[in-house]
Amino acid sequence: MFLAKLMLLGSGELGREVAIAAKRLGCDVVACDRYPNAPAMQVADTAEVFSMLDGAALRAAVEKHRPDFIVPEIEAIDTATLAALESGGWHVVPTARAAQLTMNRDGIRRFAAEELGLTTSRYRFAETEDEALAAAAHVGLPCVIKPVMSSSGKGQSTATTPNEVRTAFAYAIEKMRGDRPMAIVEEFIGFDSEITLLTVAAADGILFCAPIGHRQEGGDYRESWQPAALAPQVLEDAQEQAATIVRALGGRGLFGVEFFIAGGRAIFSELSPRPHDTGMVTLIGQEPNEFELHLRAILGLPLGPIVQRGPSASAVILADRASGNFRFEGVGDALAQGTVETPIDLRLFGKPETLVGRRMGVALARATSIDAAVDAAKAAAAAVRIVTVEEK
Ligand SMILES: Nc1ncnc2c1ncn2[C@@H]1O[C@H](COP(=O)(O)OP(=O)(O)OP(=O)(O)O)[C@@H](O)[C@H]1O
Ligand SMILES: NCC(=O)N[C@@H]1O[C@H](COP(=O)([O-])[O-])[C@@H](O)[C@H]1O
Ligand SMILES: [Mg+2]
Numbered sequence: 001m002f003l004a005k006l007m008l009l010g011s012g013e014l015g016r017e018v019a020i021a022a023k024r025l026g027c028d029v030v031a032c033d034r035y036p037n038a039p040a041m042q043v044a045d046t047a048e049v050f051s052m053l054d055g056a057a058l059r060a061a062v063e064k065h066r067p068d069f070i071v072p073e074i075e076a077i078d079t080a081t082l083a084a085l086e087s088g089g090w091h092v093v094p095t096a097r098a099a100q101l102t103m104n105r106d107g108i109r110r111f112a113a114e115e116l117g118l119t120t121s122r123y124r125f126a127e128t129e130d131e132a133l134a135a136a137a138h139v140g141l142p143c144v145i146k147p148v149m150s151s152s153g154k155g156q157s158t159a160t161t162p163n164e165v166r167t168a169f170a171y172a173i174e175k176m177r178g179d180r181p182m183a184i185v186e187e188f189i190g191f192d193s194e195i196t197l198l199t200v201a202a203a204d205g206i207l208f209c210a211p212i213g214h215r216q217e218g219g220d221y222r223e224s225w226q227p228a229a230l231a232p233q234v235l236e237d238a239q240e241q242a243a244t245i246v247r248a249l250g251g252r253g254l255f256g257v258e259f260f261i262a263g264g265r266a267i268f269s270e271l272s273p274r275p276h277d278t279g280m281v282t283l284i285g286q287e288p289n290e291f292e293l294h295l296r297a298i299l300g301l302p303l304g305p306i307v308q309r310g311p312s313a314s315a316v317i318l319a320d321r322a323s324g325n326f327r328f329e330g331v332g333d334a335l336a337q338g339t340v341e342t343p344i345d346l347r348l349f350g351k352p353e354t355l356v357g358r359r360m361g362v363a364l365a366r367a368t369s370i371d372a373a374v375d376a377a378k379a380a381a382a383a384v385r386i387v388t389v390e391e392k
Contacts, residue, residue, distance in 0.1 A: 010073030011040035055081035094251025135185035147176030153219015238266035284364035285312025313373035317361035319354035
């Protein structure tokens with residue numbers, strides 16, 4: 001009856017779009033996350049609530065539902081269990097090794113720089129304050145310090161003095177996820193721009209989407225746009241590096257490969273072996289979008305041509321307060337900004353709770369130039385407000 005059964009490990013906004021794509025192709029979807037009614041659960045056939053770091057619960061869910069594909073959606077997963085499941089014949093997307101290497105920054109950075117020879121910033125790892133100071137002396141100041149296990153900029157800061165290195169290291173350890181108190185100390189790259197190169201490993205080979213530019217604040221993205229302007233030789237360099245690492249990781253699926261562009265060079269930063277948040281711009285600017293590409297690659301289907309439909313942008317809608325009882329206002333105002341030249345769309349993720357800075361939605365725009373698309377997406381995002389519903 002179903003084309004295939006997918007189990008999503010993590011059910012946020014990215015998984016929700018994968019689930020929608022999967023439902024459109026007649027798949028059966030089991031959505032898992034640490035809390036009930038997570039975004040992807042609202043569109044899936046079945047949901048399971050457990051921590052993805054709980055290996056026993058993860059194995060139990062897999063054995064209960066017997067999915068054709070186990071699809072990691074977040075980074076923090078018990079990857080030892082994923083590896084054991086893969087050895088037992090279950091299919092992990094793209095591979096358990098890819099999930100294992102990318103969950104920890106030391107894994108993917110060492111693999112990229114030391115095994116594959118990709119261009120990266122200078123870096124060292126530190127487990128103590130003294131090691132952090134020595135690492136900073138090695139890579140130079142200013143430097144960026146991040147927990148090895150974290151995402152969306154959590155626990156990340158930039159240090160310009162040895163004293164700040166101490167504070168930044170303590171902050172990284174305080175905010176880390178998981179059980180490895182280790183930080184990466186990285187050379188600060190004064191980049192000209194940064195991009196995500198969506199790279200798909202599919203039955204018909206390795207294909208690239210048009211590069212996506214993005215602006216980050218506090219380590220989390222605010223706006224993304226596609227296509228990002230890049231000199232042809234820089235794009236070629238990034239594509240070669242992306243193909244090298246995606247091939248080496250193996251398996252099928254879409255990868256978000258992040259680069260800093262500085263002085264005409266593409267400097268590899270990190271990679272997600274799954275759809276990337278900045279790639280939400282493809283929901284308005286590209287066919288198939290990144291979620292559909294991920295799904296087709298997983299299922300072994302041809303990708304067909306990837307068509308970029310012109311200057312497009314996304315801008316995030318963040319909550320400014322913590323609340324379990326809230327509603328959105330201004331959705332009509334945002335959509336009313338759309339015109340024939342500049343279509344506007346929204347995705348409101350349906351997260352049941354807000355937190356300060358939590359991403360609750362995204363505004364999407366297409367226009368006649370990148371600047372116009374970014375401005376339109378920002379204006380639409382700004383029109384949407386999250387208000388607390390007063391208790392009666
Ligand atoms: N070495 C660096 N030099 C300059 N800027 C940096 C450096 N490392 C990180 N940044 C900035 O911080 C952002 C987030 O860093 P990174 O991608 O490593 O973190 P993350 O927590 O994995 O984020 P996400 O999960 O959203 O991709 C980068 O996109 C970049 O803007
Ligand atoms: N950069 C990684 C990323 O964008 N991940 C996306 O955010 C969700 C968690 O959101 P939450 O923290 O608001 O629950 C994840 O489930 C995934 O969709
Ligand atoms: Mg990143």
